[in-house]
Amino acid sequence: MRKVGEIVVIFLAFLMVQNVKCELKDSCERGDQKIKRYLLYDVNPGEGFNLRRDVYIRIANLVRKLIKVDNWVLVLPPWGNLYHWQNVQYGLYAPWKNFFDVASLNKWIPVIEFDDYLKAEGSKVGSAYILQHYAEGWTGRWEEKYDKKPCIQKHNFHHRVGLDGSWFGQTWGTEIQVQNFTCLSIQGQASTLLPLIKQDLKSRSILIGRAETILHDEYGGKWYWAARQSMRFANHLQEEATRFRKNQLDSDDVHDKTEVKEDWRDTKIKRGAAVGGPYISVHLRRKDFIRARGDEVPTLKRAAQQIKNLLKKENLTTAFIATDAPTEDFQDLTTLLSGYKVVHYEPHPDFFQLWNDGGIAIVDQIVCSHARYFIGSYESTFSFRIQEEREILGFHENTTFNRLCGKKASCEQPAKWRIVY
Ligand SMILES: Nc1nc2c(ncn2[C@@H]2O[C@H](COP(=O)(O)OP(=O)(O)O)[C@@H](O)[C@H]2O)c(=O)[nH]1
Ligand SMILES: [Mg+2]
Known part of the structure; x- marks a missing residue:
């Protein structure tokens, strides 16, 4: 009887070790891991609604790659303070469901509204990486790279003295507490961030600021169009x-x-x-x-x-x-x-x-x-x-691919970004 008890205890301990491994490592089978991880992203406040829709596709395809190894969920950044929305009160934010069919987005990758993230996780984020270009500009030949650097542009976050090194910042009308705050110079595309995110095993949730800094993995390619099709109104x-x-x-x-x-x-x-x-x-x-x-x-x-x-x-x-x-x-x-x-x-x-x-x-x-x-x-x-x-x-x-000409009677017409199927 005692032997059976010992075996059960050893077995339970084994399971616990497995679980911890699963939480910390990026090698868990998808669905194997109970722990959810969240990717949040934000875009330069000056950008309009329709460029933001494009940034969603860049990030959604990054999440598509991340969910192959871990249980990631993309947090949808609320809409507000847009320059052209002159009838919307400053400081008011709207959820994605006001504009998009969120169930349809979920058929492509797992997504949740920011409000639901707050309910599930509170106003905390493990790591924030605020993207920026290299201060010295493009360097030589094209090369994908990123480096932790001093911040070169304005951002919302500040240290608060006396608290465990956390940073705080207003994000979509909520004060977010960030454990690790970094400005990251980057040149590259969405998947350039994969190693960075995979290495950040301590943070269950990661915020990518100024996400428009990264390019598409493949603009106009198969995955671009799949993500685009999921964005039904x-x-x-x-x-x-x-x-x-x-x-x-x-x-x-x-x-x-x-x-x-x-x-x-x-x-x-x-x-x-x-x-x-x-x-x-x-x-x-x-x-x-x-x-x-x-x-x-x-x-x-x-x-x-x-x-x-x-x-x-x-x-x-x-x-x-x-x-x-x-x-x-x-x-x-x-x-x-x-x-x-x-x-x-x-x-x-x-x-x-x-x-x-x-x-x-x-x-x-x-x-x-x-x-x-x-x-x-x-x-x-x-x-x-x-x-x-x-x-x-x-x-x-x-x-479809036509534009009004300005001063000149004839003008160059838009590139034909045809759907791939
Ligand atoms: N209702 C309406 N709003 C428009 C129209 N054109 C521009 N806007 C507004 O102005 C914004 C334009 O910004 P953006 O989405 O960045 O597109 P872009 O600046 O034309 O590249 C839109 O998001 C709308 O709020 C239009 O034809 N109809
Ligand atoms: Mg615009």
Whole structure:
């Protein structure tokens, strides 16, 4: 009897050692390990919504590699304090579920909202690495590398005297306590960080600051598009766009041949199969682009001329305009396009109250994505995301990768980042 007891004790001790090993080592079988590890990331506060969507893909593909060895979960950074969201109160942050179908993201890699992270783990993070370029700039030939360096740019974190060496910093409206704080000069892509993260065995959760510093592992490749496809918009935004297309543009998925599968993983995309609604869509980026990209941004008159030409070419009479231009400019454009039907999305105040600037922008993007023909703005990530959506829907590339010209009558058209399948 005593012998049996001893064997049980030895066996339990063996299990415990295994578990500790599993917590500390990066060699556990996936699913073997009960302990979850969390990757948090943040982006330069100056970046807009649509570049941030791109950074998600870079980080999501890093997590895709990390979950092969450990039980990682990606924490979704809340949305707030965006320069263009002028109707959103400063300091208010929105969860991803306001804009994206989080269940769909979870079909690609495990993700949770920041609020759920706080509930599970509290406001603590093991390590924070704030990414930065090398102070001396690019050095010689291309080489992937990173080094711990003094911080060269402003960040949110500070030491608090008298506390165990921790750092504290406001992150998405919450004060986060960080055990190990490092500024990391890096040149490379998302997976350049793999060894660093794998070596950091003490920290169950790791925050990567200024994540836009790293590039894609493979921009436009298979994994890029898989992650991109998982980023479906939230149902309430899709439904709003569907209603608007039906009522204002005589457009629906059956006639437009833009029906999608319930699960994006079942999608078989056929290029050129999508027809699109009976309208052309235009993304006319104004505001800061007029200042920053002057010669490449058309005057309203030149924009109207290009839109008219396209309507004639496509044998259509309706143009849907998505723009950040002030109302007066939109009215001027409508006047310049007299004789044609010019449509603009104006939300009901209840919808606006709930989903605000971010929600409206997405409805604009969905409506642009479903048009027979799309033309966007030079170097706008807002336009790029529409082009990707159209690739996923199966439009012919000639109807998608187009931009309005500025001063010059003809101009270089956007690169065709075609979906890989
Ligand atoms: N509703 C709406 N908002 C827009 C439009 N164009 C720009 N915006 C707003 O301005 C922001 C532009 O910033 P960003 O997403 O960084 O795209 P980019 O600056 O064009 O590359 C968007 O996120 C929107 O909030 C538009 O056509 N419709
Ligand atoms: Mg921007």
